[in-house]
Amino acid sequence: HGLDINRDGVRRSGYELLSYPDVDVAWLAGVDPRFAAIDGKTAERLETEAKYSVYLDRQKTDVAQIRHEESRLIPETVDFAGVPG
Template sequence: LGIALGCVGRERAARHQEKMAELTRARACVRDLTMTPNEAAAKGLTINQDGVRRSAHDLLRYPGIDLARLAEIWPALGGFSPKIAEQIEIDAAYAAYIERQDGDIAAFRRDEALRLPENLDYGTVAGLSTEVRQKLTRIAPVTLGQAARIEGITPAAMTALLAHVKRADAGRGRRGRRKAAAAGASTAQSAV
């Protein structure tokens, strides 16, 4: 953004672009280099012996395995600047948390768009305070996302509301499947 707005000089922009290019190459390198648990054991690395082939990026998540150790196995990993090597190790250390957070964000976006039943009786939603029930009844949000943006609606209230709606949907789904099965059975009987 600073480059696009002209706030960053050419020299600094060029250094930044070089760093980003090196980081991109390093990230590709640690993802492309792989080994099996048996190969890792032969190189003195202690990892799960589960038959799963792991990338250098995956191996960096294990205690006692750093980029310097992997560079002994794959010399190409030793050619990166110290700042890039540090960033690669940080990426690997936090990868599981980032993946989990990405999953949480995707689930939130999916749930945020969840439509609330038009005739939802908030009095039947367990775990909601009287104040929250009154606000939801008065405002009558259409989606879970709209409900979340109402002042005073707590994360706990959102969790209770989401659980209630999903339980109700699951119940309707089971009843719908039973009705469809019953209709199919009666159609089959009348055909005989």
């Protein structure tokens, strides 16, 4: 079907495939006719959410890391006058 995907042996759901730049619900319907039953508005929403889900997942990871770092206490013995910058 002309899609350049990772050849890592991992099976991907239709939603995961929608996150690829060249994949939309119409393309999926060409692979599996069950996707043809999805109406236009729903297809558009699924495509948009899938494309952005990759970025949202990254942001969630970044937020978790920042929260972890924010919870780290700086010892009272740190001499800030001796820190360059």
